[in-house]
Amino acid sequence: MRLFGSTRPANPASPASPGRVAAPPAGAVCLQCGMLATPDVSFCRRCGLPIGSAPRSDATLPSCPVCYETVGDDGRLPSFVAIRGRVDLVAHMAEHDQFPVGDDEYLESLRAGDLIKIERWQAPFDLVRRYLVTGAIDGGRRRTYLHSSIVTAMSQLKRWGPDADPFGDQAEWREARAAVTRLLERYQRGVSPRV
Numbered sequence: 104m105r106l107f108g109s110t111r112p113a114n115p116a117s118p119a120s121p122g123r124v125a126a127p128p129a130g131a132v133c134l135q136c137g138m139l140a141t142p143d144v145s146f147c148r149r150c151g152l153p154i155g156s157a158p159r160s161d162a163t164l165p166s167c168p169v170c171y172e173t174v175g176d177d178g179r180l181p182s183f184v185a186i187r188g189r190v191d192l193v194a195h196m197a198e199h200d201q202f203p204v205g206d207d208e209y210l211e212s213l214r215a216g217d218l219i220k221i222e223r224w225q226a227p228f229d230l231v232r233r234y235l236v237t238g239a240i241d242g243g244r245r246r247t248y249l250h251s252s253i254v255t256a257m258s259q260l261k262r263w264g265p266d267a268d269p270f271g272d273q274a275e276w277r278e279a280r281a282a283v284t285r286l287l288e289r290y291q292r293g294v295s296p297r298v
């Protein structure tokens with residue numbers, strides 16, 4: 104199906120379809136750092152780039168705090184609604200209201216400060232959330248958390264998958280892996296597919 108380059112004029116009075124759901128106005132967001140600019144400025148106050156310009160090639164590009172995706176070289180991410188094409192970070196984050204990556208309300212209900220309670224275990228909240236969303240574990244900081252059965256379980260799941268029966272397995276790790284798997288399944292009930 105051809106979505107782009109249509110010669111049919113846009114009709115704002117036509118009934119709402121996914122492609123016409125109101126999105127934040129384009130061009131008001133710095134594509135290099137993702138900061139929302141006020142309408143009266145033409146340069147980003149944080150990084151000095153003209154609003155609407157593509158990021159400099161040496162810039163560290165921003166990531167979405169919800170899904171951890173980093174914007175592309177154009178400073179944009181693909182919209183969850185295919186017909187919108189690529190959108191800036193602020194528009195992308197707004198789309199998560201409609202397209203959550205998981206059941207964050209449930210996850211927040213398990214939070215205890217910086218930690219998350221998973222059945223009888225505890226682990227760093229941010230580390231667990233990133234694992235649930237991306238399947239990745241922050242290797243650089245993992246060492247600090249080696250005492251946590253949940254972190255061990257996440258590493259093992261990443262390496263072996265949920266059905267592994269590794270030699271020398273410990274009951275504690277096996278139970279923690281089952282708990283993480285249950286949490287993941289519960290969390291992913293909140294996912295909305297792209298349209």
Ligand SMILES: [Zn+2]
Pocket residue numbers: 133134135136137138147148149150151152
């Ligand atoms: Zn900027």
Ligand SMILES: [Zn+2]
Pocket residue numbers: 167168169170171172195196199
């Ligand atoms: Zn996102």
